[in-house]
Amino acid sequence: MSLRVTVVEDEEALGVLLRYNLEAEGYQVEVIARGDEADLRLKEDVPDLLVLDWMLPGLSGVEICRRLRQRSETALLPVIMLTARGEESERVQGLSVGADDYVVKPFSMREFTARVKAMMRRANPEKVASVLSAGDLEIDRSSHRVRRAGRELKLGPTEYKLLEFFMQAPGRVFNREQLLDGVWGRDIYVDERTVDVHVGRLRKAINRSRDRDPIRTVRGAGYALDEQFLAGKSSPQPRARTKEAATG
Missing domain, CATH: 3.40.50.2300 (Response regulator)
Structure with a gap:
């Protein structure tokens, strides 16, 4: 970007x-x-x-x-x-x-x-660095490769730009209009709902079943790269307790 x-x-x-x-x-x-x-x-x-x-x-x-x-x-x-x-x-x-x-x-x-x-x-x-890191996520801009915990991820071009945009300003909440301007550009008309679609695709690409989701949805405001994820709390989500374990 x-x-x-x-x-x-x-x-x-x-x-x-x-x-x-x-x-x-x-x-x-x-x-x-x-x-x-x-x-x-x-x-x-x-x-x-x-x-x-x-x-x-x-x-x-x-x-x-x-x-x-x-x-x-x-x-x-x-x-x-x-x-x-x-x-x-x-x-x-x-x-x-x-x-x-x-x-x-x-x-x-x-x-x-x-x-x-x-x-x-x-x-x-942070915007000119060749490598951006947040939690266990890493973007290598020189090779356009994205890795999480060492494993390479496959992202589409828009999802790559979206993740790069978030990682350049970790913790900051962006509304849909700001994301449209920053990722798609001011000269291209795209419906704001398109942002939600691509955030969903990005989440699917970077998260396995038990991974912590680094993208935080802020109701009524937009999206951000989660502060807890930045702090290194990117360990897998705990499994749901079974009925037998819950009743002990």
């Missing part, structure tokens, strides 16, 4: 170039041309990294960055600021409002993508 980058840039040609190069690196990219529109969008949905131009119509990049740092949901969002302002005082101002990195135009696209990769590794180590 791709990491998501939002680019806020009003120069159309540069926006297209950034999208092309970031998508070539495997990222999902959204480009927004106005600062006020970006401010509203970032309140609705937070990407993994923000590329932010300094001078924007509607609202400046500096003001957007300042607002982001004031909200708990975006206080730690990685921000790379793009600007034609190369003076030391301007760089200091950009960094002082909360930008994590500062790139002066014109810049090398190769260096820029290297900076994005480095920041992604620091900010999202």
Whole structure:
């Protein structure tokens, strides 16, 4: 599953170039041309990294960055600021409002993508790791193999993406809309009931008869990777007591 980058840039040609190069690196990219529109969008949905131009119509990049740092949901969002302002005082101002990195135009696209990769590794180590583990479950992203307690599991492509999504944020409860956006993507229309179908298929693929189910259903809220499973309590479920044992 791709990491998501939002680019806020009003120069159309540069926006297209950034999208092309970031998508070539495997990222999902959204480009927004106005600062006020970006401010509203970032309140609705937070990407993994923000590329932010300094001078924007509607609202400046500096003001957007300042607002982001004031909200708990975006206080730690990685921000790379793009600007034609190369003076030391301007760089200091950009960094002082909360930008994590500062790139002066014109810049090398190769260096820029290297900076994005480095920041992604620091900010999202669980999302760029080649192996994800939770309890006795393991995903090897390089080979697309899934194992539980050492045995290899056979998952369909959607079930694989769904499990990977859960394992990137263990313990967090996702509603169906969030799962649709994260696994299927925002550009594909899928009925929310499809989520329930694929969660059921995932459970069938990863659980044997006495395995603890790592997927927790939260009534009225959605699904999560169970905290008890994460704590290593993934031992088999106890057998039901027989009538003779119950009556002793």
